[in-house]
Amino acid sequence: MVQVAFARRGALAFVPTRRILTRPFTMSLSTAAYAREREVATEAVLRASKLCTRVFQNLVSASTIEKKDKSPVTIADYGAQAVVNSILHEAFPNDPIVGEEDSVELRGNAATLDKVVELANSVLDKSLSSSAVLEAIDLGTYAGGKKGRFWTLDPIDGTKGFLRGEQFAVCLALIVDGTVQLGVMGCPNLPVELSKPNGERGCLLTAVRGGGAYQRSFASSSTDKRIHVNPATSPSETQFCESVEAGHSSQSDAAAIAAHVGITRPSVRMDSQCKYAVVARGDAGAYLRLPVSATYEEKIWDHAGGVLLIREAGGSVCDARGRELDFSQGRTLKANKGVVATNGVLHEQIMRAVESVVGAKI
Numbered sequence: 363m364v365q366v367a368f369a370r371r372g373a374l375a376f377v378p379t380r381r382i383l384t385r386p387f388t389m390s391l392s393t394a395a396y397a398r399e400r401e402v403a404t405e406a407v408l409r410a411s412k413l414c415t416r417v418f419q420n421l422v423s424a425s426t427i428e429k430k431d432k433s434p435v436t437i438a439d440y441g442a443q444a445v446v447n448s449i450l451h452e453a454f455p456n457d458p459i460v461g462e463e464d465s466v467e468l469r470g471n472a473a474t475l476d477k478v479v480e481l482a483n484s485v486l487d488k489s490l491s492s493s494a495v496l497e498a499i500d501l502g503t504y505a506g507g508k509k510g511r512f513w514t515l516d517p518i519d520g521t522k523g524f525l526r527g528e529q530f531a532v533c534l535a536l537i538v539d540g541t542v543q544l545g546v547m548g549c550p551n552l553p554v555e556l557s558k559p560n561g562e563r564g565c566l567l568t569a570v571r572g573g574g575a576y577q578r579s580f581a582s583s584s585t586d587k588r589i590h591v592n593p594a595t596s597p598s599e600t601q602f603c604e605s606v607e608a609g610h611s612s613q614s615d616a617a618a619i620a621a622h623v624g625i626t627r628p629s630v631r632m633d634s635q636c637k638y639a640v641v642a643r644g645d646a647g648a649y650l651r652l653p654v655s656a657t658y659e660e661k662i663w664d665h666a667g668g669v670l671l672i673r674e675a676g677g678s679v680c681d682a683r684g685r686e687l688d689f690s691q692g693r694t695l696k697a698n699k700g701v702v703a704t705n706g707v708l709h710e711q712i713m714r715a716v717e718s719v720v721g722a723k724i
């Protein structure tokens with residue numbers, strides 16, 4: 363910190379006033395503030411991403427079991443949660459974790475548990491016992507809330523996309539006193555450039571509050587590149603992205619909103635928080651998540667990292683009523699309905715259309 367502050371003071375003496383407010387100064391300060399967290403989270407997300415890819419290649423058809431809420435959960439969801447929680451717990455033993463999965467169903471299924479243990483150990487530098495894996499998974503039962511610091515983890519966001527061999531993401535974020543400070547997302551199937559679907563795949567996206575948003579490819583020699591939202595000033599220059607699953611977001615309302623603002627290109631349909639990534643790096647102008655059910659509460663692990671990515675890439679995010687997303691309400695975003703994430707420039711225009719299409723029903 364001393365070095366950063368000194369470098370900043372030194373730089374200030376030589377730059378014209380207009381440049382004092384440019385981003386690199388804030389970037390180095392904030393990045394330094396969460397440097398260790400970022401390093402550990404990156405390591406955890408990359409190891410969990412490797413585990414997921416391994417599962418898909420070898421085991422996916424044989425190993426899906428059904429949770430009580432009927433959503434598919436695979437050995438990869440459990441394995442990834444065990445790996446990330448175990449790495450986080452070793453580095454930050456006092457930090458609680460809000461994770462999507464728990465071990466309840468796994469405890470009654472010895473054959474599946476054996477596979478999860480073997481998988482977790484295949485990407486860790488240590489060998490966890492079955493009970494240590496169950497304990498690691500259950501480190502994710504924290505309730506969240508307004509005060510203090512905690513992590514939130516979605517070991518596989520977009521499990522349905524994962525099972526289809528499409529997009530999914532390992533999503534980890536750090537929340538301090540209700541504010542998202544760090545987001546790290548591993549997207550093993552996401553093309554590094556969306557315009558080159560047959561090119562290199564596997565992206566790591568990182569954002570630190572006040573420090574910008576970055577992407578690098580999974581290739582070990584890759585370095586972080588700063589990403590920015592699309593500069594489009596007219597909706598017709600861009601397109602929306604939305605969930606593949608019509609049960610997770612209203613595709614008919616999104617089509618009506620697109621027509622309202624004059625978007626003619628079809629929406630990009632993609633599973634998981636990869637949607638936040640493609641808006642943050644400028645591939646789409648906005649991500650719409652429009653409530654289908656009156657009672658569904660969005661989960662904090664489905665949004666925390668993605669929201670920070672959008673803001674740090676220069677975009678704007680709110681819920682479908684125009685409210686700030688509130689990550690201090692516990693495990694869900696119970697004070698919010700839906701999500702609208704845009705490139706910022708188009709935010710007001712898109713929100714006016716959202717209000718006119720869904721305002722009366724949410």
Ligand SMILES: Nc1ncnc2c1ncn2[C@@H]1O[C@H](COP(=O)(O)O)[C@@H](OP(=O)(O)O)[C@H]1O
Binds near residue numbers: 609610632658664
């Ligand atoms: N009725 C509903 N409305 C909105 N989101 C829902 C939903 N039912 C499940 N989800 C969430 O949608 C997430 C996937 O989002 P998307 O459709 O954008 O890929 C799921 O995450 P998991 O796949 O981690 O369970 C799950 O938390």
Ligand SMILES: [Mg+2]
Binds near residue numbers: 433434521
């Ligand atoms: Mg799930």
Ligand SMILES: [Mg+2]
Binds near residue numbers: 516518
């Ligand atoms: Mg999810």
Ligand SMILES: [Mg+2]
Binds near residue numbers: 517
């Ligand atoms: Mg999940």
